Amino acid sequence: MKRELLSTMALGAILMLNSCTETTSDNKKVTEVKYVENTEIQAKGMKQIKGLINGVKPALMGALKTDKTGIEGMEMCSVSAIEMGKKYNASLPKDSSIRRTALKYRNPNNKPDATDVVVMEKLKSDNSFKKPLVVDMGDNYRVYKALPVHKPCLVCHGDTKTMSPSMLKIIKEKYPNDLAVDFKEHEFRGVIVSTIKK
Numbered sequence: 628m629k630r631e632l633l634s635t636m637a638l639g640a641i642l643m644l645n646s647c648t649e650t651t652s653d654n655k656k657v658t659e660v661k662y663v664e665n666t667e668i669q670a671k672g673m674k675q676i677k678g679l680i681n682g683v684k685p686a687l688m689g690a691l692k693t694d695k696t697g698i699e700g701m702e703m704c705s706v707s708a709i710e711m712g713k714k715y716n717a718s719l720p721k722d723s724s725i726r727r728t729a730l731k732y733r734n735p736n737n738k739p740d741a742t743d744v745v746v747m748e749k750l751k752s753d754n755s756f757k758k759p760l761v762v763d764m765g766d767n768y769r770v771y772k773a774l775p776v777h778k779p780c781l782v783c784h785g786d787t788k789t790m791s792p793s794m795l796k797i798i799k800e801k802y803p804n805d806l807a808v809d810f811k812e813h814e815f816r817g818v819i820v821s822t823i824k825k
Contacts, residue, residue, distance in 0.1 A: 672770025
């Protein structure tokens, strides 16, 4: 009986260590997030995330090199990258999908859910872009990879006081409720999330 009680207490302690309740920055919602160490899922998720990055990044950098105004890069991000993401998702195994999200998002289709917000707040406060986080969602895992703001990104995500008027006009027309501006280089920008079904 004593041994069973100790085993139950030990199991409870392990579960508490792997699951934590955190609040969002607005302190209004409380969401339980279960972070797990799962190297196999982490590796699978990161392989998929890197596949998307390696597909989109060269096209974006090419657009930014040919057009110093950044307008082609903005167009690439807002239209071409979405299409590339759809094609990439179609090429993944049926148990997997990839998406982008951010605390300060531009496209309303990329609005984060409650779990995304808690995980991104943690990544932002840790200020670490190296180690991805794995979250157990019950019927699936999510692998979160933090993305920093790189210098080329500032052309349409940087300081609105110094951004070109033509860029500001395009952003306001395409995304009237845009939140994704006034970043500084090396700040937390958002995440790419790989979702893998169990």
